[in-house]
Amino acid sequence: MNWNIDPAHSTASFTVRHLAISNVRGNFSGVEGTIVTDDAGKPVSVSARIPVDTVNTGQPDRDGHLKSPDFFHAEQHTHITFEGSSVKDLGGNEYDISGTLTMHGESRPVTLRTEVTGPAKDPMSGAQKIGAEATVQLNRKDYGLTWNVALEAGGVLVSENVKVHLEIQAAQA
Template sequence: MTKTTWSVDTAHSEIGFSVKHMMISKAKGAFDNFSAEIEANVDDLTDSKVEVKIDASSINTRQEGRDEHLRSADFFDVENHPTITFVATDIKKKSANNYDITGDLTIIGTTKPVTVDVEFEGQSKDPMSGDIVAGFSGETTINRKDFGLTWNTAVETGGVLVGDEVKIHVEIEAHKEA
């Protein structure tokens, strides 16, 4: 089967996350700037090439003070580690449209294997551009401490400010390149 190159439409895509805040709620955010190299046959993604690059400084939790703290050496240290990457190393088909994509996730210089549960949402012809467009959704959970993201502080009522588990969700709309 022939692989096709796909370009991510970032206006219709998102890489987001949520993490427990003060042990009682969730803080949510996204990275506004990212790119991906995707070579895939959407009929069978098992032989695909997927490489994602995220601009760590583009973190957006809708609270500038928190975003600045997340960009600091306490968290993403964007001055020394400007890019977060994910490179697929293995793709297994679980059902007709569902895959486990395992790859190397690198955050602040630490690389660990992570498996993302991905669903191929289908493809369509864009009525505006005429492009063939494919949709993908994915989810995974990581422990931030595995990547050296260890900053925390105690809260007065017990527990900590930032939870260890980070849920990551990905929504990708990709255009087939000619």
């Protein structure tokens, strides 16, 4: 079965350590793409695109900096993409979906720990829908996101490690 990711009901969020003492959270909206499942509802493949210029941390100055060449360089690298084609069934509704994440012009293999739920009929649209929640931890330097500032007391302003959390809703195509 084919499912279209619903941009209005899907987000990609991130958490990163800031000043070595607290976390900054942000998200991207407008996630789009497709999920293919077999007849039993197991994911077979995933293709997703995230528009970089939708980044939102709740601080316009920081969002502007994240879109700049110091970080995502949104004018040149307009989307983050994931192409997942290898799925390991972990039992229940849990899967490891492995594929290629491309961000800032760099492509790397990643595995998303994913829970798939549904299907359920949406009473508003009448469409059959599934949900997916996925997590992964990335090193931003692997994707060329290297900007940083050293702190007087040691450490750096922005951690290299970024926790990513995806919440997806998709409608049957």
